[in-house]
Amino acid sequence: MGIGTDMELQSFGQAIAHIDLGSGAIAIRPAPADWVKKYIGARGLGVRYALEAGPEVDALAPANRLCFLNGPLTGSEVSMSGRWACVTKSPLTGTVTDSHQGGWTGARLRWAGLDGLIFEGRAERPVYAFVEDGQVSLRDASEVWGKGIHETVAFFEQRYGKQNLSVCAIGQAGENHVRFAAWLNEDDRAFGRGGTAAVGGSKNLKAIVIRAPRRKSRVGDPEGWKDARRNALDAIRDEKNITSPRKGGLSVYGTNVLMNIVSQIGALGTRNSQLTSYGEKAELISGEYVQQNILVDDPTCHACPVACKKEVEIKEGPYAGLRMESVEYEPAWALGANCDNADIASIAKMIDQCNDFGMDPIELGNALSMYMEATERGYAEGKGLAWGDAAAMVAMTESIALRNGEGDLLAEGPTRAAAKLGHEEIAMAAKGQGLPAYDPRGLKGMGLGYATSNRGGCHLRGYVAAAELGVVPIEADPLEWKGKGALVKAFQDIHAFSDSLDLCKFSAFAENIDDYAAQYASAMGEKFSAEDANTAGERIYNLERYYNNLAGFREGSDTLPDRFTQEPSTLAGSKGHVSELAPMLDEYYAARGWQNGVVPDAKLRALGIL
């Protein structure tokens, strides 16, 4: 039955498509009501679905589940609600992983009358899923197999027309099972982390193509909905907040507003984190530099007034003519300071390569910087790679995506590649996932967050940098380790809830847990307090940890590379500091009620997981 263009959507969770790629069978049914109640949607609900495949499953085996899920606010009129989640077992880390995209694809799935797509099995030949009017069909993708994402998007836009169409696809990296391959939608918004596109490639699933016009949300409490949305939008627009459109730092300079600042405080990993600041060269890859020299547009996502995306055009040099989005802080750091590369044009080029081949630029930067240090120390195989050799980095990026030569080694990710070279100590990773752009010696809460992240090294599980950099009311000294255990837990739980709604993480720079709870309560027409939101976030975080414990991540799995705990910073801001990980973990486990990283059964029962 079609859903019609003028009808309101049904309430969240009523239509999840289960797609068996092996048999071609497709069934659409509601999510179990108690799962929606406990795990909310998107990230939380996705982990619950992924758990059904068994945590011991091989990530690239047909039995692994690849779950694309909206949250109850995705595609609604709520500000910053253009997010959806991809959840699966990661081929990079072996943990459960979730990654989130902006753009319009999640919203369009909602408007098409579905809240989730759960893939199992492996198609005999390459296929794509076409979604329209509440239905899913599998269609032949042989014409685009082997193509990059830009060409794949253009192909489907030619076939179906651009209007009301979203395409989420894998590139050659996913097809080649690069362990950090990423799904991209609309050319440049990524499910970046954890290698979810390698899972797509292993299933012969090339793309998800959705056609749907905008539709209005059905909500349980229309009056409450109006108030809750207005309050949240007022906070986002407040000129005191960094989200303020056209005025706040995030809106004007994008995420890369951080480059100079984090370098100033001695928390910008440089040369594979051998140093903690990029000195004067940070300016050349900073948000300020981009805004002054190459910025051409500020694109946005569904229902977002912030417009943090930064589209650039390169006007001279070997990459002249390149127009791409988005030069973000994380990739600019990973492919810049981290590799001692101060050439912003080459950084834009490599980000665009990642957008086209479908790869995570954070992981790419970590693989490259690890190999540069290996080359410096005489560990590399073949020619190796020199610090800051931009042309060689661009060439290596292609080799990795296509698994050619030395690229085949680095396609395994920094941890596996370093281990193959016999020097795992030079991989800057936690649970096998490369660390992002905040050095744990200069921002101590972030280091604890990396070590305890359920998807491997990640800044977004608990973005405690917001407190350590002083942009939220709770402030914390970045160089003080005491008190970080409870603080990191609190951030992780709030983000687990907002990732399950699924709202953009940056909403947390303006909104608080009361805003989140009010928007969710009015959407669902249920009583739901801030305390309920914190409990749901804690439940989701514990569910992920339970999955990982069952997958083999037991006592002692929450670690950082020795570089951060044993080699003091030598530069201003953090000079003399290391990460005091051990006492921070003691605090953290006490706050969580865990035993050295393992969730006791009593805790699982108390949260309603068992």
Added chain:
Amino acid sequence: MRVSFFAALRPIVGGRDFEVALPSDATVRDLAEEVARRWPALREQLFTEAGILSRRVAIYVDGRNVRWLPDAEATRLADDQCVALIPPAAGG
């Protein structure tokens, strides 16, 4: 003393780095007053209505936010130190 400005402060002061002349025993508070005198548009970002240093601009001395230093805004400055004025910033 060299003072560096970042992000949205740059269009206000018209550049990145400036020499700011201060007496030898100057404090962070004195520096903020001198900056506000030289660039009056910054005063309301540097100070609250009560005249207290505002959170809207953080002052870093050699990479440390002065609010975490023992003497906070009373911290004495030396000529060879690097001072940075930074508005709130965060991102992904």
